[in-house]
Amino acid sequence: MTLQFREWFREDGDWTSPDGREGELVALVVFLPAVVVYAWFRFDLGWPQGTAQWTVAALGLFGGYVYAIHLREYVLRFVSTDYSWLTPILLFGSGFAGLGEYVLRRPSMLLPCLVAGGTVLVIYALWWLSPLQRGLEPARRGVEPPTAIEIE
Numbered sequence: 011m012t013l014q015f016r017e018w019f020r021e022d023g024d025w026t027s028p029d030g031r032e033g034e035l036v037a038l039v040v041f042l043p044a045v046v047v048y049a050w051f052r053f054d055l056g057w058p059q060g061t062a063q064w065t066v067a068a069l070g071l072f073g074g075y076v077y078a079i080h081l082r083e084y085v086l087r088f089v090s091t092d093y094s095w096l097t098p099i100l101l102f103g104s105g106f107a108g109l110g111e112y113v114l115r116r117p118s119m120l121l122p123c124l125v126a127g128g129t130v131l132v133i134y135a136l137w138w139l140s141p142l143q144r145g146l147e148p149a150r151r152g153v154e155p156p157t158a159i160e161i162e
Contacts, residue, residue, distance in 0.1 A: 042127045070125020077126065078133045 039131065042124070042131060066121045067125055070122040071129050073122060074126035074129025075133070078130045
């Protein structure tokens with residue numbers, strides 16, 4: 011497992027950054043705790059009381075599951091081909107300002123995002139550590155095609 015993790019950062023003897031699901035896993039491991047600590051100290055963040063906590067947890071779990079299993083490929087295809095020029099503007103322009111203004115200052119929006127990120131992190135970690143799975147790609151569905159018959 012350690013050797014496989016090291017291969018994400020080494021390519022032909024040079025250092026590289028992981029991409030795809032491996033890159034998302036590394037980013038979640040690094041940045042999700044940082045956002046939690048920042049929000050905890052900056053906004054006196056706490057878990058909602060009463061019945062709201064189940065709504066927040068369910069919304070976050072559902073969002074993380076749907077992204078990791080069903081929507082990831084569609085979102086990346088949509089962003090990378092049709093609106094790839096918009097991605098840097100959203101990330102480095104109004105994206106960070108919008109994140110700080112609307113999401114991080116409102117715990118009702120921040121907590122489902124953190125739970126969704128944690129859900130994606132757990133799904134990717136389970137795929138990575140699973141002995142039945144190869145890497146972080148989801149399992150193929152359906153049956154394997156039959157092998158080709160060689161005719162002599």
